[in-house]
Amino acid sequence: MTGTREPRSRPQRVLIIVPAWNEQDALTQTLQDIASSGEAVHVLVVDDGSTDSTATVAADAGALVCSLPFNLGVGGAMRTGYRYALRHGYDAAVQFDADGQHDARYLSPLIDQLVDHDLVIGARFAGEGVPYRVSPARRAAMKILAVALSRMARTTLTDVTSGYRAANARAMRVFAAHYPAEYLGDTVESTVIAVRAGCQIGQYPVEMRVRQGGVPSQTSARALLYLVRAGVALVLALVRRWPAVDEDDAVEPTVPTAHQARTPHRRHDEPRGEQP
Amino acid sequence: MNPSIVLGIIGSTVILVVLFEMLRRRHLREKYAVVWFLVALASMTVTIFPDLLNVSARAVGVEVPVNLLFFAASMILLVLALQHSYELGRLEEKSRTLAEEVALLRLELDQRLSPPSEPEHPGGSATSPEDGR
Numbered sequence: 001m002t003g004t005r006e007p008r009s010r011p012q013r014v015l016i017i018v019p020a021w022n023e024q025d026a027l028t029q030t031l032q033d034i035a036s037s038g039e040a041v042h043v044l045v046v047d048d049g050s051t052d053s054t055a056t057v058a059a060d061a062g063a064l065v066c067s068l069p070f071n072l073g074v075g076g077a078m079r080t081g082y083r084y085a086l087r088h089g090y091d092a093a094v095q096f097d098a099d100g101q102h103d104a105r106y107l108s109p110l111i112d113q114l115v116d117h118d119l120v121i122g123a124r125f126a127g128e129g130v131p132y133r134v135s136p137a138r139r140a141a142m143k144i145l146a147v148a149l150s151r152m153a154r155t156t157l158t159d160v161t162s163g164y165r166a167a168n169a170r171a172m173r174v175f176a177a178h179y180p181a182e183y184l185g186d187t188v189e190s191t192v193i194a195v196r197a198g199c200q201i202g203q204y205p206v207e208m209r210v211r212q213g214g215v216p217s218q219t220s221a222r223a224l225l226y227l228v229r230a231g232v233a234l235v236l237a238l239v240r241r242w243p244a245v246d247e248d249d250a251v252e253p254t255v256p257t258a259h260q261a262r263t264p265h266r267r268h269d270e271p272r273g274e275q276p
Numbered sequence: 277m278n279p280s281i282v283l284g285i286i287g288s289t290v291i292l293v294v295l296f297e298m299l300r301r302r303h304l305r306e307k308y309a310v311v312w313f314l315v316a317l318a319s320m321t322v323t324i325f326p327d328l329l330n331v332s333a334r335a336v337g338v339e340v341p342v343n344l345l346f347f348a349a350s351m352i353l354l355v356l357a358l359q360h361s362y363e364l365g366r367l368e369e370k371s372r373t374l375a376e377e378v379a380l381l382r383l384e385l386d387q388r389l390s391p392p393s394e395p396e397h398p399g400g401s402a403t404s405p406e407d408g409r
């Protein structure tokens with residue numbers, strides 16, 4: 001099934017999805033960074049129930065802003081982004097952190113890689129630049145996860161917890177339907193889902209920066225929790241059944257598109273007690 | 277009358293009355309009321325006919341009948357709690373989907389109300405009115 005893939009062209013219409021939760025301090029810089037990357041992309045900031053002025057900051061910087069009514073976590077924000085991208089006919093979507101840790105210089109090579117992959121992960125331990133500093137426990141967990149997922153995906157993956165990743169339309173369709181909600185599990189589990197849906201995974205070495213502002217949600221106290229949850233996510237993703245995500249166009253978003261929604265239709269199960 | 281019988285009867289009656297009242301005020305849906313109704317009925321039966329408990333304990337080989345009662349009660353509560361966790365998870369998934377849809381609709385609405393200020397895209401216009409392929 002994976003052997004004969006016709007060569008694809010580089011994606012033309014690319015959406016950058018920026019999950020942001022209370023990131024007003026770092027967001028402007030991040031968006032400027034993307035704008036100066038040389039890639040002509042649209043940027044969608046998914047404001048995840050922020051209590052600060054994240055949405056305003058994003059809109060002022062000229063990004064599309066999608067505000068969730070309450071905090072859903074990165075998974076909810078990303079699924080929203082993928083659904084937007086699908087409905088608006090984008091060819092590819094890149095997840096890009098709001099906190100400034102992702103370097104927009106790598107946007108171009110990541111998108112390049114989509115020519116022969118469905119999902120490309122920007123990987124930290126693949127040899128580029130200064131080593132990214134994490135606690136030993138978290139590092140060990142990342143290593144184990146990387147080995148396990150490399151075997152599944154039949155390719156070398158060194159950093160499956162990276163949130164810097166590019167997806168083509170095929171992977172977008174999978175994620176728009178099945179992006180996991182659990183925080184800390186989302187990156188690992190979504191990678192497994194993509195593998196199991198038959199996506200071709202690749203990676204590209206990137207260097208990540210230290211945070212530009214705000215607070216990291218990862219403290220050393222949560223490193224152990226991280227290890228456990230990522231492991232659980234991996235095991236669950238392996239044993240879970242994913243409804244019909246195998247073949248190319250099998251998955252439509254589970255919700256009607258804007259076009260369908262305009263056609264009025266009656267449901268059989270009319271809500272009760274709605275008489276005038 | 278045996279005080280434990282009185283206690284049992286009072287307890288089950290209170291549950292039944294509360295159930296009825298909650299149903300009447302539409303604070304409880306029938307599908308959840310059924311199972312509590314059965315629980316109340318069963319505990320009422322066991323208090324009024326304690327021999328039932330003794331006989332069934334002997335039948336399954338439990339020496340102290342009360343242990344059978346405790347076992348049955350804890351199993352029922354476990355199953356109910358599990359069912360509620362399941363329903364809760366489903367609700368969470370539904371509300372997550374709704375929240376995502378609301379956010380997307382809000383963005384859609386904003387874009388339609390205010391003239392599109394989206395940047396030009398080299399690969400075609402992303403704001404064509406009939407998008408949604």
Ligand SMILES: Nc1nc2c(ncn2[C@@H]2O[C@H](COP(=O)(O)OP(=O)(O)O)[C@@H](O)[C@H]2O)c(=O)[nH]1
Pocket residue numbers: 018019020021022023046047048071072073074077078096097098099101163215216217218
């Ligand atoms: N949508 C959403 N984004 C979040 C949430 N928590 C963190 N983020 C975003 O996810 C990105 C990475 O978060 P960060 O805390 O730096 O995680 P780390 O880089 O993996 O340590 C940033 O852009 C955050 O704004 C959340 O609850 N919801």
Ligand SMILES: [Mg+2]
Pocket residue numbers: 097099101211216
């Ligand atoms: Mg970060």
